Amino acid sequence: MHRLVEETAPFLLAPLTGSAGGVTVAGYTLGGGLGPLSRAYGFASDRVLTFDLVTADGVLRHVTPDTEPELFWAVRGGKGNFGVVTAIEVGLVPVVRLYGGVLVFPGDCIAEVVGTWSRWTTDQPDAMTSSVGLLRVPPFPPFPELLRGKLIAQVRVAYLGGTREGERLIEPLRAIGPRLLDTVAEMPFAEIYSIYNEPVDPLPFHDRSLLLRDLPAGAVEALVQLAGPAADSPVVLTELLHLGGALTLPAFHPSAVGARDAGFALHTLGLASPDEMAALNLHLDELIQRLAPWSTGRQNVNYLSAADANAEGVRRAYESDTWDRLVAVKRTYDPDNIFRVNFNINPA
Ligand SMILES: Cc1cc2nc3c(=O)[nH]c(=O)nc-3n(C[C@H](O)[C@H](O)[C@H](O)COP(=O)(O)OP(=O)(O)OC[C@H]3O[C@@H](n4cnc5c(N)ncnc54)[C@H](O)[C@@H]3O)c2cc1C
Structure with a gap:
């Protein structure tokens, strides 16, 4: 791509x-x-x-x-x-202008970051896409040295507009408190992948996903309990992507892509060798079960995982x-x- x-x-x-x-x-x-x-x-x-x-x-x-x-x-x-x-x-x-990057907050702010972000998403323009991720950064490359071994909350934003309006929009996020890293700035569109910094080398990851209708306080609390500082968990990343906007519109040419009513996509994953897999899967499944009350009951095709490679999962x-x-x-x-x-x- x-x-x-x-x-x-x-x-x-x-x-x-x-x-x-x-x-x-x-x-x-x-x-x-x-x-x-x-x-x-x-x-x-x-x-x-x-x-x-x-x-x-x-x-x-x-x-x-x-x-x-x-x-x-x-x-x-x-x-x-x-x-x-x-x-x-x-x-x-x-795409004329792109204002984007990542705001990284320390682990002890996780509850505030997720709560503030979920309320903040409710009145963002469709030109603003964002996600919040709770990340236990593994203590080895390719993860950035500055963050290795730390629990962090990262908010990634991409706004299709200029600096002035972008800064105004994300001000409530910056107001949460000091950041370990703040890369949000205007950039050429060709640099969009620097916002996400996704790993490029193969990793032994195991994942789960869920589409959520909304993200009220109860869902935020459940998430923070299972992925926040008090959790003893091998899960590396739990991320929520804000959906809505043009995603809710019917396609000009209808297709088999569904679940257009979801408000958020949840994706969670960990890294495990074959003998660590069972323990990791228990944690991943627990997280999905706890968030199930807010689920639309559907999954996005691109986020189906090995655990869904069965008749029930695909359906x-x-x-x-x-x-x-x-x-x-x-x-x-x-x-x-x-x-x-x-x-x-x-x-x-
Ligand atoms: C780091 C990372 C970040 C991601 N971020 C996003 C994201 O932001 N949004 C999102 O929607 N998804 C995202 N994904 C999921 C990604 O879109 C899916 O994993 C997708 O299947 C990758 O396609 P691929 O062809 O690169 O992979 P492959 O493993 O090569 O293909 C996966 C499957 O896609 C189908 N396929 C691939 N090529 C063809 C073809 N030419 N003809 C027919 N079928 C084909 C096949 O069923 C194949 O088994 C991400 C995945 C990774 C690894």
Whole structure:
């Protein structure tokens, strides 16, 4: 994805990228694609114009809303279940200015940071996308030396506007107190990935996710209890991404990407060797169960994890009528389930 961003940025245009430049345009976009431009412009998958797809019968199809309407609907959300995308044409959006970065607060402020951030999100413009992360920074590279071994709360912001308005908007966050790090400033759009600083090397991570309707005080309290300073937990990151805005709008060309009513996306993960996995999974599951009362009951396709790679887990990503239609499309184009090493839509 970073190459597309680099190519389009000089024209003040951008694809609806996510937080990591290393993911592929097809893999990210076909799972919905949530990122720093989402509240302003919606799901990345809604901007797909056409794609070329090799289906299970070996045929290369040029898929458009007019030529192959069912495939055009299903692959955007059904991802790798219907074939291999060999080319994809996506619409770009204008990006003139970007004000963004990260505010890092010490661990003892976590309750205040999450509480303030959740209230602050309620009146932000759609041009502002943000997340809050509770992070037990592992004591080794590639994590920044300054933060290694510390418990921190980080708020990452991306505002599609200039410094003056951006500073005014994030003032209530800065007012929480002194930051260990504050990188928020105006930057060229091509530097967007510096806001997120996602790891680029493989890591042995295990994760879970959940879509939340809202984030009232009870949910914040549960989160802080399980991921804050008092918790004895191997979980490395618990992050909430603010959704809403243009994400709630129906797509111009409907797709299998659902869960447009969620207010927040929760993603939590830890690092574990095979013999540490069971203990880590208990903590991850506990966190998801505690937050379940505020869940929409759905998951975002891109955030499905190994723990969801079963019939029940995959179905949670789709509404029931969407699921029935996906199965019907799968029966037409891949009746023998050739494409099954994925979050599988089983034709049977
Ligand atoms: C560090 C990091 C940050 C992330 N941040 C975000 C984010 O901000 N927003 C978000 O929405 N997601 C995010 N994700 C999730 C990411 O979008 C998914 O993991 C996505 O599946 C990655 O696609 P890939 O092609 O790079 O990976 P791969 O592991 O190569 O592919 C994953 C799956 O995608 C499908 N796929 C990939 N390429 C094709 C193709 N050409 N044709 C058909 N199917 C294909 C297949 O089912 C494949 O198994 C992040 C992931 C990571 C690792």
